[in-house]
Amino acid sequence: MVKSEGPTSGVTHAAPTGSLLTLDQLTARVGLSVRTVRFYTSRGLVPPPIRRGRSGYYSAEHVARIDLVLELQSHGFTLSAIERYVAGIPDDASPEDIALARTMLAPWQSDLPVEMDRAQLEARCGRELGADDIATLQALGVLRLRGTTYLVASNQLSIGVRLLELGFPREVAVAAAGVYAEHGEQMAKELYEVINDKLAPLYDGASQSEHFREIMERLKPLSVGGLVTAYEAAVARAARIPRRS
Template sequence: MSTTLAAMPAARRPRADHGSEEELTIEQLSERTGLTPRNIRAYRTQRLLPPPVVRGGTGYYGREHVERIERIRQLRAEGFNLTAIQRLLDDTPASGDGAREFQRLVSVAYDAEPPRTVEAAELFAQLGDQLTPALVQRAIELGAVRALPDGRFELPTPALLDAAAELTDRGIPLEPVMPVFELVQRECETIADAFLDTFVERVWQHFQEAGYPRARWDEIAETVERLRPTASKAVLAIFQSTIDEAIERRFGDELAQLAERA
C-alpha cells in the first residue's frame, strides 16, 4: 500500500534537497541509535556530529548522522577515545590519511594465513582416531578450532592443524600436544602484551598527551606496522636459540656416552 507525501509525518518526509533521505528529530534519532539526546548534543559540541538542518526552530537529522553515530560506537569499542575519534572522522585532507591508516593497521591481521573451513571428516582424517570429542572441545576453547552451525569447522590458524598432524605422524600423541599448544598460547599473550605495553608507554602515551598531532599519525602508523614483524622476528630468533640449547642440554651427554660406547 502506497503512502502519499501529504499523509506522512512531517519529521519523516523526504528532504527536498537530499532525495529520499529521511528527517529525524533528536528524539527520533535517539530512538533509532540508542544514544541519549544529551549525548547527541555532546557529540555535536565536540564536533563529532555535524549540526542538524534547522527549520521552524526544530533541528532535523538524517542518514549521515545515524551512520556517524554507529561509526563512533564502533571506534569506541575498538578503544579509541573521543579526541582520536574526532581525528579519524575528520574528512579534511590534512588530518585523515594517517589516522585512517592507523585504524586499518590495528584492524587487519599482520601477514595472516586465511582461515580454512574443513569438514569434520577431514579434521579426523588428518589427526586420526586420537581426535576425541574432548580434544575437539579443548581445541575450541583454545581458539584453534571454531565449530560452525553446519557441522563443519573453521581453522583460524590452519598452520596449527598442520603442526599437530606432523607431530602425530612423528609418533607424538595428540593428547599431550594440546597442553603444549595451550602453554604457547598463554606465553604468546604475555609476550604480545609486553611489546604493546612498551609501545604504549614509550610512544603512544606521549602522542596521546600531545593531543594526537596530525603530523605524527603517519609515524605512529608506521611504528605499529613494523612492531608486528619486528616482534615476530625477535620471538622466533630467541626461540630458535633457546630450543637449540634445550636439545643440547637434554641429549648432549647421552649422545656423547653412546658415541663412546660405539
C-alpha cells in the same frame, strides 16, 4: 557536558570535538544497518548516541568502537566474548586509544586462517577427526571453532595432522597451550605498553593514522621473528646439560 540517552541515562559524557554524525551518516560510514547499530548499542558494545535536543548524534568514539567490534568479529570472537572485551575498555578511552587496540588485534602473521566446515576440514586432513583429535588441534593452535565451522591455520594443518598420526597426547598439547597463553598475555601487555607509550604518540594526528598503521603492519612480522629468535635462544639456554663435577 552532554547527557546520553538509553540504559545509561543520567551518565554524562563530554561533547566530542569535530563533526558529529547522524545515525544515517554513521551507518554509511561503518557499513552497517540501522538495526545492527541499535543492537550493538542495546548490548553495550557502543555508547548511546549523544543527545542534542530531540536528535541523537555519533562521534569519532562511536565509529572507533564499531570498528573494534567488527575487528573482533573478524577474529572469530563470539558476541559474549566481544562484550567481555569491550567491557574492559575505559569509559574515557579516546578514539585513538581504541584505534590502537584495533591495530594491535589485526593479524600478526601474513597467512590468514581459512574457514572450513567439518567435511572440508577432514578432506584437507585426509582422515576422519574425532572429538579428541579436534581438541588436540585446537590446543596446538591449528584451528579454532567459529560457530559451526572452523578457522584453520592452513600452513600448520599438515604439521598438526602428522602429530596426531604420531600419537601426540592431547594433555601435552593442552599443557603447552597453557604455557603459551600465560606468557603470551604478559608479553602482549608489555609490548602494548611500549607501542602505546613510545610509538603511538609520535603519530597522534589523524593525518598520521595511515602512516602509523603501515608502520605497525611492517613491524608485526619483525616482532614475530624477534619473538621466535628470543624463544629459540631461551630454549638453547634451558636445554644446556650442566657439566658433572
